[in-house]
Amino acid sequence: MLLHRPFQLHARSRFSLLSLPSPFRRSITYLPNSHTKLPRRSVIRISASITAKPSSELRKKHKSSEPDEKLAALRELFSRPNINIDAYIIPSQDAHQSEFTSECYARRAYISGFTGSAGTAVVTKDKAALWTDGRYFLQAEQQLSSSWILMRAGNFGVPTTSEWLNGILSPGCRIGIDPFLFSSDAAEELKEAISQKNHELVYLYDVNLVDEIWKDPRPKPPNRHIRLHDVKYAGVDVSSKLSSLRSELINAGSSAIVISMLDEIAWLLNLRGSDVPHSPVMYAYLVVEIDGxxxxxxxxKLNPEVNHYLKNAGIELRPYASILSEIESLALKGASLWLDTSSVSAAIVNTFKSACDKYISTAGVVNSNKKAVPNGPDGQSCGPTAVYRSSPVSLAKAVKNEAELEGMRNCHLRDAAALAQFWAWLEEAIGNGVILTEVDVSDKLLEFRSRQDGFIGTSF
Known part of the structure; x- marks a missing residue:
């Protein structure tokens, strides 16, 4: 932590009226001095300072930087026979499209050095660029080495990732991605955009290139126990939620749905985790069928209590990494699978598509147009199909029941009590001339909140 000299707050400090246009001057009324006095000994110490500098000045310190070893190691992988790509895209998301992830999945931060929550890195054989939004321009300037080009997304004249790749690569190049880290919709949009220059989007299912070069001690995947979310807070038990979801499946003509959004899984099963900082979720996939x-x-992550709970709810357990095998099995069973392509990964959607094609070629009669000939008892095709619709869990979760509404109200009341205690403490501390940093103040506020009944942790 950087420590700076404390500065004195004076009640006499005011904006100069001469610096304001006349309409603003007319709207200002001074309060009596008795209302603006602060104790003479009141001081506040700041623990960080920000000084605005031109971008060029901030990047001067990087001019003599050593070659980026991480980029060099990543590029060496491009020429592997089973990879053979000309560029690689590294997003911020994990396999569940979460903006905030566990540390072990912070691949974009590792390769670029930029630790903001939003951004996309693109690496070619001789260039590297990072896109981020206006919240992080200054941070990115400070954290990126001279090997990187900062793309200020949203600014006039700044190209998108696909526009940039189309502009710097020769036609017909291969652009690689980890298909688990892109939603199906995002991958299809990217595929269409780069096709303008006849580029090919390459799905690297078996290897994430950043994982391959992550030589520093990499954080281990989270494995803390998940916990039950009491029905008195949830309002509806897991059996009722699953029953409602199955009714939605039947109405849509589906026999199964795959759910990958972490908050949807936690809500549907009345479970809570701590795999992602400040979010009560756990890394998991959920497949719900009509009969299981x-x-x-x-x-x-499962203690005996949670194991017993899931067994009673009729939920079978499978290894996290076996999700694609299950998707293939669903296709081979002829499932009509509900897929929300805005949230489900390209890896899952494309695996199901490929398995459907395999089913048609091996189990059904195929006509000259490569379409399954009706072969069911009622004259309809018995083959697997995909139902592309928005997740019904997202909408159900958004409509709060009475228990959830009551919980939200009580939560705000408890937090208001904690804030009242905090402001009283802060006023007294300043009155006594206590020197405080932002960290001191933040820690004290957390202390007051943690004293409230039901406190578990901070929330994003």
Missing amino acids: AKLFIDDA
Whole structure:
């Protein structure tokens, strides 16, 4: 932590009226001095300072930087026979499209050095660029080495990732991605955009290139136990939620649905985790069928109580990494699978498509147009199909029941009490001339909140 000299707050400090246009001057009324006095000894110490500098000045310190070893190691992988790509895209998201991830999945931060929550890195054989939004321009300037080009997304004249790749690569190049880290919709949009220059989007299912070069001690995947979310807070038990979801499946003509959004899984199963900082979720996939359900999760996170709970709810357990095998099995069974392509990864959607094609070629009669000939008892095709619709869990989760509404109200009341205690403490501390940093103040506020009944942790 950087420590700076404390500065004195004076009640006499005011904006100069001469610096304001006349309409603003007319709207200002001074309060009596008795209302603006602060104790003479009141001081506040700041623990960080920001000084605005031109971008060029901030980057001067990087001019003599050593070659980026991480980029060099990443580029060496491009020429592997089973990879053979000309560029690689590294997003911020994990396999569940989460903006905030566990540390072990912070691949974009590792390769670029930029630790903001939003950004996309693109590496070619001789260039590297990072896109981020206006919240992080200054931070990115400070954290990126001279090997990187900062793309200020949203600014006039700044190209998108696909526009930039189309502009610098020769036609017909291969652009690689980890298909688990892109939603199906995002991958299809990217594929269409780069096709303008006849580029090919390459799905690297078996290897994430950043994982291959992550030589520093990499954080281990989270494995803390998940916990039950009491029905008195949830309002509806897991059996009722699954029953409602199955009714939605029947109405849509589906026999199964795959759910990958972490908040949807936690809500549907009345479970809570701590795999992502400040978010009560756990890394898992959920497949719900008309007659059963499977949870794909690391079993080290399950204590006996949760195991018993899931068994009673009729939910089978499967290894987290076996989700693609299950998707293939659903196709081979002829499932009509509900897929929300805005949230489900390209890896899952494309695996199901490929398995459907395999089913048609091996189990059904195919006509000259490569379409399955009706072969069911009622004259309809019995083959697997995909139903592309928005997740019904997202909408159900958004409509709060009475228990959830009551919980939200009580939560705000408890937090208001904690804030009242905090402001009283802060006023007294300043009155006594206590020197405080922002960290001191933040820690004290957390202390007051943690004293409230039901406190578990901070929330994003």
